[in-house]
Amino acid sequence: MQTTRRRFIRIVPAAGAALLAGGARAAMVDEASPQARALGYVADAARADKSRFKQYAAGQRCTVCALWQGRPGDAVAACPLFPGTQVDARGWCSAFAKRPAS
């Protein structure tokens, strides 16, 4: 019993670290979800609804948005507007805010 408990205590943090390191990836935002529909999120900015969202401009996409949580080169990343899911690097939504130049 003691051995099993010790082993469990050793394994659980290691498993958690592996998950955090990318072993488990959050699901992608479902474009059909109420939040995505409300914000007009699309996984490819080329499909942005330009008649509904007049503020869309060519070149806007998640990777140049101030809310993008990824690093350069990431294909997907978190966005605080879609907790627990990930957005596509090429994505777009109506909350787009250009990231200030660094």
Ligand code: SF4
């Ligand atoms: S807020 Fe920015 S990073 Fe988040 S989905 Fe919209 S465009 Fe992409």
